[in-house]
Amino acid sequence: MGHSRAEKAKTHKRIVSIASKKFREEGLAGVKIAELMKEAGLTVGGFYKHFDSRDVLVAEAVGSAFGGWKRRVDAAVSGGLGISLSKMIDDYLNTAHRDDPGAGCAFSALAPEIARGDKRIRALTTEQVRNDIQLIAGLLPDNDPRTARSLAILTFSALVGAMSLARAVSDQALSREILKTVAERLKNFVSETPGS
Amino acid sequence: MGHSRAEKAKTHKRIVSIASKKFREEGLAGVKIAELMKEAGLTVGGFYKHFDSRDVLVAEAVGSAFGGWKRRVDAAVSGGLGISLSKMIDDYLNTAHRDDPGAGCAFSALAPEIARGDKRIRALTTEQVRNDIQLIAGLLPDNDPRTARSLAILTFSALVGAMSLARAVSDQALSREILKTVAERLKNFVSETPGS
DNA sequence: ATTATCTATAGATCTATAGATAATGC
DNA sequence: ATTATCTATAGATCTATAGATAATGC
Numbered sequence: 001m002g003h004s005r006a007e008k009a010k011t012h013k014r015i016v017s018i019a020s021k022k023f024r025e026e027g028l029a030g031v032k033i034a035e036l037m038k039e040a041g042l043t044v045g046g047f048y049k050h051f052d053s054r055d056v057l058v059a060e061a062v063g064s065a066f067g068g069w070k071r072r073v074d075a076a077v078s079g080g081l082g083i084s085l086s087k088m089i090d091d092y093l094n095t096a097h098r099d100d101p102g103a104g105c106a107f108s109a110l111a112p113e114i115a116r117g118d119k120r121i122r123a124l125t126t127e128q129v130r131n132d133i134q135l136i137a138g139l140l141p142d143n144d145p146r147t148a149r150s151l152a153i154l155t156f157s158a159l160v161g162a163m164s165l166a167r168a169v170s171d172q173a174l175s176r177e178i179l180k181t182v183a184e185r186l187k188n189f190v191s192e193t194p195g196s
Numbered sequence: 197m198g199h200s201r202a203e204k205a206k207t208h209k210r211i212v213s214i215a216s217k218k219f220r221e222e223g224l225a226g227v228k229i230a231e232l233m234k235e236a237g238l239t240v241g242g243f244y245k246h247f248d249s250r251d252v253l254v255a256e257a258v259g260s261a262f263g264g265w266k267r268r269v270d271a272a273v274s275g276g277l278g279i280s281l282s283k284m285i286d287d288y289l290n291t292a293h294r295d296d297p298g299a300g301c302a303f304s305a306l307a308p309e310i311a312r313g314d315k316r317i318r319a320l321t322t323e324q325v326r327n328d329i330q331l332i333a334g335l336l337p338d339n340d341p342r343t344a345r346s347l348a349i350l351t352f353s354a355l356v357g358a359m360s361l362a363r364a365v366s367d368q369a370l371s372r373e374i375l376k377t378v379a380e381r382l383k384n385f386v387s388e389t390p391g392s
Numbered sequence: 393a394t395t396a397t398c399t400a401t402a403g404a405t406c407t408a409t410a411g412a413t414a415a416t417g418c
Numbered sequence: 419a420t421t422a423t424c425t426a427t428a429g430a431t432c433t434a435t436a437g438a439t440a441a442t443g444c
Contacts, residue, residue, distance in 0.1 A: 003396055004442060011396085027309060029225040032432065046397045048434065101311075107361065109308055113223060115297075115363035122366035129365050129374075153358075153374055154381040158350060161357025165303065167311035169325050170318035178325075178349055185350040189385060199422055200416060207422085228406065242423045244408065 012050050015040050019061040020068070021102040024109040028058055028117070059120045065106035066128040073135060085139040085155075086187050092159050093183040095176065098166050108163035132156055140190060151190055158182050208246050211236050215257035216264070217298040220305040224254055224313070255316045261302035262324040269331060281335040281351075282383050288355050289379040291372065294362050304359035328352055336386060347386055354378050 003011070018039050022031045033054060034044045051057045076083040076091070083091075091097075092105065101109040107129075114125050137145070137152035162182035166175045199207070214235050218227045229250060230240045247253045272279040272287070279287075287293075288301065297305040303325075310321050333341070333348035358378035362371045 003440095005395085007442095008396060027223075027225065027312065029223065030312070033434090034432075043398055044433090045399070045435085049396065054433070101308075107364065111360035111364045112297075112305055112308060115360075116223065116226070119366065122364065126365040126367045126370060129361060129370065150377045150381060153377045154354060154385075157357035157361060157374065157378050158354040159357065160360055161353035161355065162349075164307035164311075164356055164360065165325060165353060168303065168307045168318065169322040170315065171322045174322060174325065178353065181346045181349045182353050185346055189350075199414095201421085203416095204422060229408090230406075239424055240407085241409085241425070245422065250407070 008050075011040070011042070015042075015047075015050060016057070016060050016064050019057055020064040023058065023061050024065060024104065024106060025102040028062075028110060028113040033057075055118060058117070059124065062106060062110065062114065062117075062121050063124050065110075066124065069105055070128075070131065083139065085136070085190060088136070088139060089155075089159070089183050089186050093162055093166075093179045095179065098163060098175065098179065101167070105160070105163065107160045108167070111160065111164070129156075155186055155190065158186055204246075207236070207238070211238075211243075211246060212253070212256050212260050215253055216260040219254065219257050220261060220300065220302060221298040224258075224306060224309040229253075251314060254313070255320065258302060258306065258310065258313075258317050259320050261306075262320065265301055266324075266327065279335065281332070281386060284332070284335060285351075285355070285379050285382050289358055289362075289375045291375065294359060294371065294375065297363070301356070301359065303356045304363070307356065307360070325352075351382055351386065354382055 015036070019031065019036055022036060022039070033047050037044050037047055047057075051060070073083070073088070076087070097104045106114075107125075114121055117125075133149065133152045133156055135152075136155050137148040140148045140151055143151065159182070162178050166178045169175050169178070211232065215227065215232055218232060218235070229243050233240050233243055243253075247256070269279070269284070272283070293300045302310075303321075310317055313321075329345065329348045329352055332351050333344040336344045336347055339347065355378070358374050362374045365371050365374070
C-alpha cells in the first residue's frame with residue numbers, strides 16, 4: 001500500500017482501460033466494480049479515490065473506447081500511404097472484430113445502452129459520431145462534399161448495423177454472410193454512386 | 197386472489213407484453229421483476245408461477261417483440277395493396293420510432309444484449325433475422341434473387357445501424373440527419389442498383 | 393502530514409422461495 | 419382439492435463508505 005502519485009495515474013489509466021474493454025464485452029450494466037478492480041490487481045475500497053461514482057467511470061471508459069478507435073484509424077490513415085475506404089470496411093466487418101468486442105467499436109457494442117445513458121456519455125458519443133462521419137467522408141472518392149457526407153452516414157450506419165446483427169445471430173454461416181455481403185455492397189455502392 | 201385458468205393465460209400475456217416493452221426501453225438487464233409485476237397490477241410473488249426464472253421471461257418477451265414487428269409488417273404487406281420498400285424504410289427511419297423504442301424494432305433496441313444472451317434468445321433472433329431479410333428481399337424491385345438478398349442484407353443493416361446511432365447521439369439535428377440521409381440513400385440505392 | 397490502497401461492512405436492491413389466502417373446478 | 423395470487427422474507431449481490439495501514443513527499 002501507499003504508492004506514488006505517478007503510480008496512481010498509471011493505476012487510474014489501467015482501471016479505465018480494463019473497464020473500457022469489459023464494458024464493451026459485458027455491457028455498461030454488466031460490469032461489477034469489485035470484479036473490475038480485481039482484474040486491475042486492486043480491491044474495491046480504492047475505487048472511489050479514483051472515481052466519484054460508477055457513472056463517472058462509465059463516461060471515462062466509453063470516452064477511452066472512442067479514443068482507442070480514433071487512434072487506430074488515425075494511425076492507419078497517416079501511417080502508411082493512407083488507408084482506403086475499402087481497407088477500412090474490411091478492417092471493421094470481419095470475424096476477428098465480431099469475436100472480440102472488447103477491443104472493437106464501441107457503437108456496435110454499446111449503442112442502445114449509450115442511448116439510455118446520461119448527458120455526458122451522449123455528448124461524447126455525438127462528438128465521436130461527427131468525427132467518424134467526417135473521417136469516412138474523407139476516405140470517399142472525390143464526390144462533392146454533400147454527397148460524400150451522405151454516403152459516409154450510410155456507410156457508418158451499415159457498418160454498425162451489420163456488426164450488431166452478425167453478433168446477435170447464432171448461426172455462423174448467416175453471421176459471416178452478413179459481414180461479407182455488407183462489406184461487398186458498401187464497396188461497390190460507394191465507388192459507383194454518381195456525384196449527387 | 198384465486199382466478200380462473202383463462203384469466204391466468206390473460207395475465208401471462210399481459211406480463212409478457214409489458215416486459216417486451218420495458219426490455220426494449222430499459223434493456224434486458226434494466227428491468228426489475230417487482231417493478232414489472234406492479235405495472236401489470238400484480239405482486240412479485242406470483243411471477244414464478246408464470247415463469248421458471250427471469251431468463252425464461254426474457255426469452256419469451258424478446259420473442260414477443262419479434263412477433264409484434266412481424267405482425268405489423270405482415271398486416272401492412274397483405275392489408276392494403278402491399279407495402280413498398282420505400283414505405284417500409286420510412287416506417288422504420290422516423291423520429292416517432294426513434295423516440296418510442298418500447299414499441300419498436302427489437303434489434304435496434306437490444307442487439308448487443310442479445311449477442312450476450314443465451315442460446316434460446318440467439319436462436320429466436322437468428323430465425324427473425326432470416327425472416328426479415330427475406331421479407332425485405334421480397335419488397336425489392338425484381339432483381340435476381342441473389343442480388344435481392346444481398347441488397348436486403350445491406351438495407352436491414354443500415355436500418356438497424358441508423359436507428360442505433362440516431363438514438364445514441366444527443367444532438368437532435370444530427371439524429372434527424374442520420375435518419376433522413378439513410379432513408380434517402382437506401383431508397384435511391386436499391387432502385388438504381390443493376391441486377392448483379 | 394498526506395495519501396494510495398486495503399479490509400470490513402452498512403445499506404440498498406434484486407431474485408427466488410415459503411407459506412397464507414381466496415378463488416376456481418371437479 | 420387445486421391453484422392463482424398475495425405477503426413476507428431469506429440469501430445473494432452490489433455500490434459506496436469508514437477506518438486502518440503503509441507508503442510518499444514536504
